[in-house]
Amino acid sequence: NRRIVLASRPQGAPTQENFRQEQQSVPQPGKGEILLRTIWLSLDPYMRGRMSDAPSYVAPYEVGDVLGAGTVAVVEQSQHNDYAPGDWVVSQSGWQDYAISNGEGLYKLSGPVLKHPSWALGMLGMTGFTAYMGLLDIGKPQPGETVVVAAATGAVGSMVGQIAKIKGCRVIGIAGGEEKCRYATETLGFDACLDHRSDDLADALKQHCPQGIDVYFESVGGKVFDAVLPLMNTKGRIPVCGLIADYNSGADLPEGPNRLPLFQSAILRKRLHVQGFIINQDYPNDFDGFFKQMSQWIEEDRLVFREHTVEGLENAVPAFIGLLAGKNFGKVVVRIADD
Ligand code: NDP
Numbered sequence: 250n251r252r253i254v255l256a257s258r259p260q261g262a263p264t265q266e267n268f269r270q271e272q273q274s275v276p277q278p279g280k281g282e283i284l285l286r287t288i289w290l291s292l293d294p295y296m297r298g299r300m301s302d303a304p305s306y307v308a309p310y311e312v313g314d315v316l317g318a319g320t321v322a323v324v325e326q327s328q329h330n331d332y333a334p335g336d337w338v339v340s341q342s343g344w345q346d347y348a349i350s351n352g353e354g355l356y357k358l359s360g361p362v363l364k365h366p367s368w369a370l371g372m373l374g375m376t377g378f379t380a381y382m383g384l385l386d387i388g389k390p391q392p393g394e395t396v397v398v399a400a401a402t403g404a405v406g407s408m409v410g411q412i413a414k415i416k417g418c419r420v421i422g423i424a425g426g427e428e429k430c431r432y433a434t435e436t437l438g439f440d441a442c443l444d445h446r447s448d449d450l451a452d453a454l455k456q457h458c459p460q461g462i463d464v465y466f467e468s469v470g471g472k473v474f475d476a477v478l479p480l481m482n483t484k485g486r487i488p489v490c491g492l493i494a495d496y497n498s499g500a501d502l503p504e505g506p507n508r509l510p511l512f513q514s515a516i517l518r519k520r521l522h523v524q525g526f527i528i529n530q531d532y533p534n535d536f537d538g539f540f541k542q543m544s545q546w547i548e549e550d551r552l553v554f555r556e557h558t559v560e561g562l563e564n565a566v567p568a569f570i571g572l573l574a575g576k577n578f579g580k581v582v583v584r585i586a587d588d
Pocket residue numbers: 293294295375376379400401402403404405406423424425426429445468469471473489490491492493494495526527528529572573574575576577578579580581
C-alpha cells in the first residue's frame with residue numbers, strides 16, 4: 250500500500266520535499282468495515298490550505314499524516330452490511346492505494362457517473378456542486394445579465410460559465426493564456442474570454458462588459474478582482490468561492506497601497522452582495538437536487554467537461570504543485586489503478 254504523507258509544511262509554493270511516499274502492508278477490514286482500493290484521486294486547490302496550520306474552515310493535515318482527498322474507489326473486501334465487493338463509491342480515502350472505511354461519508358456511484366467514475370469528483374461531484382450552488386444560490390443570475398467567471402476553464406469555472414449560459418446570461422471568462430481562452434469561447438460557448446496575464450486586462454474587461462457586471466464568480470482574487478470591481482453594477486452579486494492567487498502567500502500582506510476603502514466603498518455605494526461559501530458545510534441538503542439537474546443537462550449534451558488526467562500516484566505531487574500554478578487544463582484527477 251503506497252501512501253503520500255505530509256513531510257513538512259510549505260513556506261510559499263509547495264515543493265517535492267514537503268511530501269513523502271511511504272510503503273505499508275494492505276490493511277485488513279474489521280467488523281463493520283470495508284477495504285477500499287483507490288481508482289481515482291482528486292487534486293484540489295483547498296489542499297494547499299490544509300498543508301498549513303493557519304486557522305481555517307477545515308483542520309490542517311498533521312505532519313506525518315496521509316494527505317486527505319476525495320477519491321473514487323472500489324470495495325475490495327466487506328464486513329459491512331451496506332457494501333459488497335465490487336461496489337463503486339466516492340470516499341475521502343486520501344492519497345493512497347488502499348484505505349479502511351466504516352462507511353461514514355461514503356456514497357455509492359449511480360446514474361451517468363457509472364460510465365465515467367472520475368466525473369464523481371468533478372462535474373457530478375464536489376467541484377460541479379460548488380459551481381452550481383455558488384452561481385445559482387448566491388449569484389442568482391438572471392437572463393440577459395453579464396456574468397464574469399475567473400479560472401474559467403478549470404473544474405469549477407468551466408461549470409459556472411456553462412450553467413450561466415444555460416440560464417441565458419452573457420458570460421465572460423478570465424483564464425491564463427491564449428489556448429485556455431480559445432477553449433472557453435470555442436468549446437465551452439462563452440461569449441468572450443480574457444487572459445489575466447495580459448497587461449490590459451482591466452481595459453479589455455471594460456470593453457467586453459458594456460453593460461457592467463452583474464455577477465462575478467470569484468475563485469482567484471488578486472489582479473483579477475482589481476479589474477472586476479470598478480465594473481460591478483448596482484446590486485451585483487459576488488459569490489466568493491476561492492482566492493487561489495493568494496494561497497501560496499499565506500497570511501502575509503502584499504506590498505502596495507491599502508485598497509480596502511475602495512472595496513468597502515464599492516460595497517456601500519453599489520449595495521453589492523458579497524458572500525463566501527464552503528460547499529461541504531453550507532449546502533448539506535442540496536446535493537441530490539444538483540445531481541439530478543446536472544445529470545439531465547449532461548444527458549441533453551448541454552455540458553462539456555474537461556479532465557486533466559495524471560497517471561499514477563507517483564505523479565500526484567508534481568500535478569498538485571502545477572495545479573496551484575495554473576499548469577492544469579481542466580479538473581485534475583489522478584488514475585491510481587485500473588478498474
Ligand atoms: P481549477 O481547475 O480552476 O485550477 C486552478 C486554476 O486557478 C488554475 O488552472 C489557474 O487557471 C488558476 N490560477 C492559479 N493561480 C492563479 C493566479 N495567480 N491568478 C489567476 N488564476 C490563477 O481549480 P478548481 O476549479 O478546483 O478550483 C477553483 C477555485 O475554487 C479555487 O480557488 C478553489 O479553492 C475554489 N473552490 C472552493 C470551494 C468552496 O467550497 N468554496 C470548493 C471547490 C473549489 P488559469 O491558468 O486560467 O489562470
